[in-house]
Amino acid sequence: MSNKKAPPRLGRGLAALLGDSPLQPNVETGLAVKPIPMDQIDANPFQPRMDFDPTELENLAQSIRVQGVLQPILVRAHPTEEDRYQIIAGERRFRATMQAGLAEIPAILREMDDSDAAVVALVENLQRQDLNALEEAEGYQRLIDDFGLTHEALGYAVSKSRSHVGNTIRLLRLPDNIKREVRSGVLSSGHARALINAPNPEALAEQVAKRNLSVRQTEVLVAKAVAARGAPRQPKADRVDVADMERRVSEQIGCRVSITANRKGSGEISIRFSDLYQLEDLIARLTGEQAKVELPAES
Numbered sequence: 001m002s003n004k005k006a007p008p009r010l011g012r013g014l015a016a017l018l019g020d021s022p023l024q025p026n027v028e029t030g031l032a033v034k035p036i037p038m039d040q041i042d043a044n045p046f047q048p049r050m051d052f053d054p055t056e057l058e059n060l061a062q063s064i065r066v067q068g069v070l071q072p073i074l075v076r077a078h079p080t081e082e083d084r085y086q087i088i089a090g091e092r093r094f095r096a097t098m099q100a101g102l103a104e105i106p107a108i109l110r111e112m113d114d115s116d117a118a119v120v121a122l123v124e125n126l127q128r129q130d131l132n133a134l135e136e137a138e139g140y141q142r143l144i145d146d147f148g149l150t151h152e153a154l155g156y157a158v159s160k161s162r163s164h165v166g167n168t169i170r171l172l173r174l175p176d177n178i179k180r181e182v183r184s185g186v187l188s189s190g191h192a193r194a195l196i197n198a199p200n201p202e203a204l205a206e207q208v209a210k211r212n213l214s215v216r217q218t219e220v221l222v223a224k225a226v227a228a229r230g231a232p233r234q235p236k237a238d239r240v241d242v243a244d245m246e247r248r249v250s251e252q253i254g255c256r257v258s259i260t261a262n263r264k265g266s267g268e269i270s271i272r273f274s275d276l277y278q279l280e281d282l283i284a285r286l287t288g289e290q291a292k293v294e295l296p297a298e299s
Contacts, residue, residue, distance in 0.1 A: 037103060162251070178201060253282055257271055
């Protein structure tokens with residue numbers, strides 16, 4: 001009997017995206033490429049990329065003017081507006097095509113729910129390395145908040161380690177002015193990760209920028225600042241790190257967990273599951289039994 005750990009359950013939409021069950025193509029178009037008028041297409045509300053370089057867009061637009069759009073974009077039917085579409089992947093191509101003055105763009109129409117659309121947009125940008133570290137962190141956090149994914153399940157979905165997901169999300173704790181410098185390219189993701197543990201990140205970030213320090217030099221600078229401040233005080237024995245407990249339990253059971261506790265030490269645990277498949281998996285984990293009931297397919 002194999003002891004290999006099974007990948008986390010992701011919910012039906014994400015599982016379909018990753019190959020556990022097939023996404024159904026549009027019954028009318030299948031996977032065929034068809035031209036869609038530009039004025040019928042809306043941006044992806046789950047697009048993690050915030051910044052599009054104007055020079056790169058103009059270069060791509062010039063290429064499209066000469067050779068056309070060589071790779072179709074991926075769209076879904078707009079969930080609330082008839083005869084309109086939302087971009088799933090290819091927003092940069094869409095913007096460049098609009099800048100090139102074309103009236104239509106080749107597209108593939110797929111049926112996707114919100115979770116599929118969010119993950120595809122994030123994975124596409126990660127694969128193309130188009131996101132800065134903060135956009136990546138915000139994309140992860142949005143999937144966690146909107147769809148209840150754990151760090152483990154999210155890492156599996158985007159082919160990253162759980163620790164990578166957790167460490168990237170930690171960047172969101174940085175002060176706003178440091179975030180702006182990361183977005184603008186003044187500081188790299190490596191600089192940002194080094195500054196997370198700094199006792200005075202804003203002051204150190206200013207030094208890093210003025211002295212044009214490397215990531216390694218920034219790590220040394222932060223280490224010296226931590227040492228100068230002295231070892232952090234140990235928390236009281238009766239003080240509970242609820243966020244850490246939530247994280248540990250969530251990673252163990254594969255579902256998002258919320259813990260509330262009062263001063264007397266009593267409280268409650270809430271477990272969120274995205275669908276019946278994830279609930280079945282949770283019950284199997286808690287009881288130590290294999291899932292015995294095969295859930296009926298959704299109509």
